[in-house]
Amino acid sequence: MTVMLEIKNLHTTVGGREILNGVNLTIRAGEVHAIMGPNGSGKSTLSYVLAGRDGYTPTQGSVTFQGRDLLALDPAERAAAGIFLGFQYPVEIPGISTMNFLRTALNAVRKARGEAELSAADFLKLVREKAKTLDMDPEMLKRSVNVGFSGGEKKRNEMLQMAMLQPRLAILDETDSGLDIDALKVVSHGINALRGPERSLLMITHYQRLLDYVVPDVVHVLAKGRIVKTGGKELALELEREGYAPYVGEAA
Amino acid sequence: MTAANPHETLEQIAGDYKYGFVTDIESELAPKGLNEDIIRFISDKKGEPAWLLDWRLKAYRHWLKMTEPTWAKVSYPDIDFQDIHYYAAPKRGKDGPKSLDEVDPELLATYEKLGIPLKERGILAGVAVDAVFDSVSVATTFKDKLKEAGVIFSSISEAVKEHPELVKKYLGSVVPYSDNFYATLNSAVFTDGTFVYVPKGVRCPMELSTYFRINEAKTGQFERTLIIAEEGSYVSYLEGCTAPMRDENQLHAAVVELVALDDAEIKYSTVQNWYPGDKQGRGGIYNFVTKRGACRGKRSKISWTQVETGSAITWKYPSCILQGDNSVGEFYSVAVTNNFQQADTGTKMIHIGRNTRSTIVSKGISAGRGQNTYRGLVRMLSGAEGARNHTQCDSLLIGDACGAHTVPYIEVKNPTAQVEHEATTSKISDDQLFYCRQRGLSAEEAVALIVNGFCKDVMLHLPMEFAVEAQKLLGVSLEGSVG
Numbered sequence: 001m002t003v004m005l006e007i008k009n010l011h012t013t014v015g016g017r018e019i020l021n022g023v024n025l026t027i028r029a030g031e032v033h034a035i036m037g038p039n040g041s042g043k044s045t046l047s048y049v050l051a052g053r054d055g056y057t058p059t060q061g062s063v064t065f066q067g068r069d070l071l072a073l074d075p076a077e078r079a080a081a082g083i084f085l086g087f088q089y090p091v092e093i094p095g096i097s098t099m100n101f102l103r104t105a106l107n108a109v110r111k112a113r114g115e116a117e118l119s120a121a122d123f124l125k126l127v128r129e130k131a132k133t134l135d136m137d138p139e140m141l142k143r144s145v146n147v148g149f150s151g152g153e154k155k156r157n158e159m160l161q162m163a164m165l166q167p168r169l170a171i172l173d174e175t176d177s178g179l180d181i182d183a184l185k186v187v188s189h190g191i192n193a194l195r196g197p198e199r200s201l202l203m204i205t206h207y208q209r210l211l212d213y214v215v216p217d218v219v220h221v222l223a224k225g226r227i228v229k230t231g232g233k234e235l236a237l238e239l240e241r242e243g244y245a246p247y248v249g250e251a252a
Numbered sequence: 253m254t255a256a257n258p259h260e261t262l263e264q265i266a267g268d269y270k271y272g273f274v275t276d277i278e279s280e281l282a283p284k285g286l287n288e289d290i291i292r293f294i295s296d297k298k299g300e301p302a303w304l305l306d307w308r309l310k311a312y313r314h315w316l317k318m319t320e321p322t323w324a325k326v327s328y329p330d331i332d333f334q335d336i337h338y339y340a341a342p343k344r345g346k347d348g349p350k351s352l353d354e355v356d357p358e359l360l361a362t363y364e365k366l367g368i369p370l371k372e373r374g375i376l377a378g379v380a381v382d383a384v385f386d387s388v389s390v391a392t393t394f395k396d397k398l399k400e401a402g403v404i405f406s407s408i409s410e411a412v413k414e415h416p417e418l419v420k421k422y423l424g425s426v427v428p429y430s431d432n433f434y435a436t437l438n439s440a441v442f443t444d445g446t447f448v449y450v451p452k453g454v455r456c457p458m459e460l461s462t463y464f465r466i467n468e469a470k471t472g473q474f475e476r477t478l479i480i481a482e483e484g485s486y487v488s489y490l491e492g493c494t495a496p497m498r499d500e501n502q503l504h505a506a507v508v509e510l511v512a513l514d515d516a517e518i519k520y521s522t523v524q525n526w527y528p529g530d531k532q533g534r535g536g537i538y539n540f541v542t543k544r545g546a547c548r549g550k551r552s553k554i555s556w557t558q559v560e561t562g563s564a565i566t567w568k569y570p571s572c573i574l575q576g577d578n579s580v581g582e583f584y585s586v587a588v589t590n591n592f593q594q595a596d597t598g599t600k601m602i603h604i605g606r607n608t609r610s611t612i613v614s615k616g617i618s619a620g621r622g623q624n625t626y627r628g629l630v631r632m633l634s635g636a637e638g639a640r641n642h643t644q645c646d647s648l649l650i651g652d653a654c655g656a657h658t659v660p661y662i663e664v665k666n667p668t669a670q671v672e673h674e675a676t677t678s679k680i681s682d683d684q685l686f687y688c689r690q691r692g693l694s695a696e697e698a699v700a701l702i703v704n705g706f707c708k709d710v711m712l713h714l715p716m717e718f719a720v721e722a723q724k725l726l727g728v729s730l731e732g733s734v735g
Binding site: 051052053054074075076078079080083084085087089090091092093094095096101104105106108109112144161165 | 681682683684686687688689690691692693694695697701702704705706707708709
């Protein structure tokens with residue numbers, strides 16, 4: 001399998017404090033990885049570094065994405081290259097309908113990829129189809145982006161965006177937080193629908209419950225800014241049983 | 253690494269004014285300065301009747317006794333009123349062009365550059381265009397179709413000749429010659445503008461549109477617009493502006509008067525994109541405008557919608573005098589100040605009649621070192637039984653060197669009147685920007701999207717063809733506001 005993402009010795013300082021402290025990680029095409037770890041271990045920071053957020057510039061190390069130097073790209077270029085970040089707390093954009101937002105994003109990405117913009121009719125057809133698989137009411141698409149959405153609706157909206165943008169690597173930050181069991185099933189279904197030999201997933205989560213529905217190939221433990229253990233899906237179960245205490249101690 | 257020098261990045265993305273070019277056409281200029289002879293010269297050039305010259309002179313003599321207002325939250329160097337040409341006309345034969353074919357091709361090319369090909373666009377959009385180039389109207393389209401409906405749509409100089417009784421009756425009836433410093437100056441020296449008359453019961457068959465453009469260096473432009481909607485009539489008027497780049501400040505002091513009689517409705521929309529000055533705050537238009545509408549008739553309605561992105565300084569308060577019982581006034585405004593732009597803008601809603609209603613929605617956006625002030629007056633007079641006003645006033649800040657100010661004045665003299673005022677101030681958050689950029693939008697596109705969302709309540713009041721243009725304009729105006 002070809003390598004999708006390769007992170008080597010990644011260090012990142014945020015607000016004067018070193019958060020990532022030598023992360024090494026290789027994800028191959030078609031693989032699903034999960035990163036688990038206690039609060040403050042650097043999980044969200046890693047997702048921001050990969051997506052290129054301002055203020056999250058690495059101090060050391062390299063990130064290669066499909067053979068390209070990912071760190072040389074701005075956030076929009078990374079999105080066009082196929083990086084998608086599912087946010088833990090999706091933001092509200094008042095006055096812009098979800099539909100309009102999706103279309104703007106999709107066309108921006110298509111344009112950057114050298115593809116033609118979708119016609120209004122083709123876009124509508126596509127978005128309705130994808131919304132249906134996520135059990136989303138089409139009326140919701142007329143509402144402003146995430147404004148007044150419940151926690152579950154926001155996460156479904158993230159999944160809808162992912163389904164529309166068809167990324168190569170989706171980084172899902174705490175996608176399971178704030179979901180009841182039914183919503184979790186729907187969202188998991190959305191994630192699984194995206195799995196394929198050409199795509200990779202990096203799931204960031206506290207709990208293993210999402211991993212019952214989206215079964216990972218590899219599980220990593222991130223503690224104090226480094227990956228301290230890597231294993232198969234059974235590692236998630238072990239963490240669930242025994243907690244992170246051994247790793248926090250070990251890294252200290 | 254993306255760690256480029258932030259100033260470099262800012263330079264790269266800061267857009268230059270897209271419409272900064274100067275058309276090379278010989279102008280007929282009045283000598284610089286202002287005195288009674290200049291006013292006589294203007295009046296003579298336009299072949300005006302004695303009553304109008306007298307009115308101009310009366311205004312001029314009054315203006316001499318007035319002082320420039322200083323209450324607005326704007327600052328600029330003193331204007332030397334003797335250092336301005338008060339008349340400039342594109343040179344042409346004795347008679348004005350009878351059709352577009354007779355119009356100077358250079359003029360037409362200028363409009364092409366602005367994206368306003370009179371022929372194609374006019375026909376396609378079904379918009380009649382009375383294009384004002386400097387001070388003299390050069391082309392008017394769709395006149396015949398309007399004539400059929402009985403609508404008069406012409407330059408004001410033409411109206412003075414062909415419909416003197418209407419002009420005499422209404423000119424200065426909403427904004428009197430003695431109204432304020434700039435309106436009085438305009439009354440003395442106005443060179444041209446637009447006249448619209450919609451007869452009783454007529455719904456104007458198309459949107460009327462005028463594109464203004466200041467072209468001659470050091471030419472103050474003094475437009476005068478007069479729109480009269482007779483009983484039960486309706487008209488929608490669009491005004492849009494761009495100006496060529498110039499290093500010197502240019503004064504623009506227009507006056508717009510609207511009169512709506514019983515059951516009439518006037519919708520007046522503006523997209524103002526005059527040269528705002530450069531990134532250091534040099535140059536740019538001074539836009540000191542008096543716009544006022546009189547809802548004289550019962551159940552009449554006047555609606556102002558404005559998108560103000562240009563000018564170095566904007567001083568503008570489109571207002572409604574709600575005289576007729578049950579009349580309605582509306583003001584929807586987006587004002588953008590970027591770099592060193594200053595805007596002091598808002599409205600006045602004067603409730604005189606019973607059950608009069610007014611709505612004010614103001615969206616101010618400040619970026620760079622821009623200063624944006626909403627200044628609005630809601631006055632309920634003693635006869636305004638059951639009158640109501642609702643004001644929503646929102647400010648959006650981009651960056652931390654700009655300012656937003658809200659100055660509402662509320663005067664209520666009738667105990668049954670209701671006035672509501674809501675105001676918010678917010679900032680574009682890093683979270684919002686990052687979210688949009690992660691979805692593939694550039695920083696500029698992200699700002700444009702968020703700002704358009706913020707302005708939605710105003711934009712939806714613009715006619716469709718204008719709304720699209722205005723959305724793009726918001727993006728262009730804020731280029732370079734995030735680094």
